[in-house]
Amino acid sequence: MKACGIVVEYNPLHNGHLYHIKKAKELTNCDILVAVMSPNWTQRGEPALISKEYRVKAALNNGVDLIVELPYLLAVNSADIFASKSVEILSLLKVNDMVFGSETGDTITFNEKYFNYGFSYPRVDELIVDFLEQGYGYPKARSMALKIVNDYYLETPNDILATAYVDAIRKNNYPINYHTIKRTNSYHDKEITSNITSASALRNALKSNQDIKGLTPMDDILTKVDLHYLEDYFSLLRYKLLSSTLEDLQSIHLVEEGIESLFIKKIEEASNMQEFIKLCTSKRYSGARITRIICHILNNTKKDLATKYIKGKIPFIRILGFNNNGRQYLSYIRKDVEVPLYSRFQGNKNDLLKSERQVTAIYHSNLNQKEYIKELEKEISIYPIIQE
Numbered sequence: 139m140k141a142c143g144i145v146v147e148y149n150p151l152h153n154g155h156l157y158h159i160k161k162a163k164e165l166t167n168c169d170i171l172v173a174v175m176s177p178n179w180t181q182r183g184e185p186a187l188i189s190k191e192y193r194v195k196a197a198l199n200n201g202v203d204l205i206v207e208l209p210y211l212l213a214v215n216s217a218d219i220f221a222s223k224s225v226e227i228l229s230l231l232k233v234n235d236m237v238f239g240s241e242t243g244d245t246i247t248f249n250e251k252y253f254n255y256g257f258s259y260p261r262v263d264e265l266i267v268d269f270l271e272q273g274y275g276y277p278k279a280r281s282m283a284l285k286i287v288n289d290y291y292l293e294t295p296n297d298i299l300a301t302a303y304v305d306a307i308r309k310n311n312y313p314i315n316y317h318t319i320k321r322t323n324s325y326h327d328k329e330i331t332s333n334i335t336s337a338s339a340l341r342n343a344l345k346s347n348q349d350i351k352g353l354t355p356m357d358d359i360l361t362k363v364d365l366h367y368l369e370d371y372f373s374l375l376r377y378k379l380l381s382s383t384l385e386d387l388q389s390i391h392l393v394e395e396g397i398e399s400l401f402i403k404k405i406e407e408a409s410n411m412q413e414f415i416k417l418c419t420s421k422r423y424s425g426a427r428i429t430r431i432i433c434h435i436l437n438n439t440k441k442d443l444a445t446k447y448i449k450g451k452i453p454f455i456r457i458l459g460f461n462n463n464g465r466q467y468l469s470y471i472r473k474d475v476e477v478p479l480y481s482r483f484q485g486n487k488n489d490l491l492k493s494e495r496q497v498t499a500i501y502h503s504n505l506n507q508k509e510y511i512k513e514l515e516k517e518i519s520i521y522p523i524i525q526e
Contacts, residue, residue: 139470142235143228143285143314144207145221145303147176148193149186149341151200152354153334159201162237165317170467172199172204172233175458176213176225177494178366178501179437181220183430185366185501187341188356191516191523192363194459195358198525200284204464206231207456209490210497211391211444214433219301219448226452229312232471236307236316240300243320248300273421341367368429370504371436372411378435379405391434391444397423401435437497447490454478454488458525483518 142162148155161454175193178186194205212223228236242248265283270276281298300318307314334355343350344365348367350357379387379402387398400418408414415432419425433439447453452476460468472479485492495517502513 139169139467140167140235141170141231141233141467142166142237143172143231143233144237145176145224145228145299146197146202146279147180147186147337148196148336149176150182150188150354150356150360151193151196152337152340152356154336156200156355157334158237158239159339161319162317163201163252164233165237165319166272166315168235169229170203170463171201172206172228172231172464172467173202175205175225176208177210178498179210179214179433181213181215181217182426183214183433185256185371187365188360188363189366189501189513190458191318191520192356192359194521194523196359196457196522196524198320198461199323200355200440203461204231204457206468207458207494209447209456210344210437210494211439211447211490214430214439215392215444215448217298217302218305221299222306223448223452225303225306225312225314227455229310229314230452230455230477232474233314233349236303236314238303238318239320241297241320243285243318245316245318275422275424275427278421278424311493333476340417364505364509365500366504368432369411372414374500374503375411375432375436376405379421389440390431391439392427392431392439393434393442395422399432401431437500439493443489443493452477453490454480456480456491456494459521459525461525465524482521483521485518 142165144158144162146155159171162168175190175197176186178190180186190207198203206227208220208224208227213220221402225236240248266276266279268280269279274282278473304316306312307316333352340350340354343353343362345367349359354360382402384398384402387393387401397418400423404414404417408417411432415425415428418428455475457479468479480491483491483495485495495514498517499510499514502510503512
């Protein structure tokens, strides 16, 4: 059975994602489409707008055959870590191909730029150091250096991730063929301008009660359930910062370079989450980095635990959902998969999985007690979701 892999967040799933699913199948002629999905917190460090239960169901209803989880400790990180761990999971699941978006869209052209970028690494590294010394954060410094060296401008999250996926495949000699398709909208779009719009624009539209009908196959459920925004956790963040010592904060993943002092100072000046992020953002600290650190403070993510799994190998694969094709594929590969495949929550066996329940509890902490308990029980009992 030929399997194609994709990496998704579906925050929320929209028409552009449907195009990605369709093209992935067309380009690879696969029998099975496998998705690695972020959990209830996304790579950027924000809570998923809608819980993974609904995102898994939407994936199954729209062409994905098997969905597995990228654990929280690995998902809320830089593009390099997010991509490398996602690709590692796809490799363990024996996928033959991978399809992702890029600004180029054409795989041949993307390869030409990618290999030129790799060839020019020594000069790029020198320029990155120069820009870091000028106070720019690493993503911006890397982007500026690449622009100077070979005009391969990695400003967009799409291209940064695309390059990280290929780095992971090549450095680990994974037997995965990769294909790139052109992104159908701008990642940074905040306004809805067509029926294929960005997830950011959709989230903004929902926040302001705009009509989203026809923009996402999730439009019905999105108007009926509680939506999660980072702003909703501002009171919790303020409590965490005001009740923590510098030493407490220094033990949190990604808290480095004295940023804990900046956070404690600025939390007393900010009246909401966006204002706090703006007050902390600078050349040195990008908004994305600030948001990820906020996420890890909210979830009390310890450095030693995160480092253990970032540096180590994937210890298991948790199955979130599958249809009949996905079930057959799991049976087909199970004996060859080198790590346990968890079809039931086994948090007592692994601290990486234990942390998933903890961050799910914090994700749902704004609910009333009855709904909160219900959601925690779901984390343990409803996966994998099976589409008959």
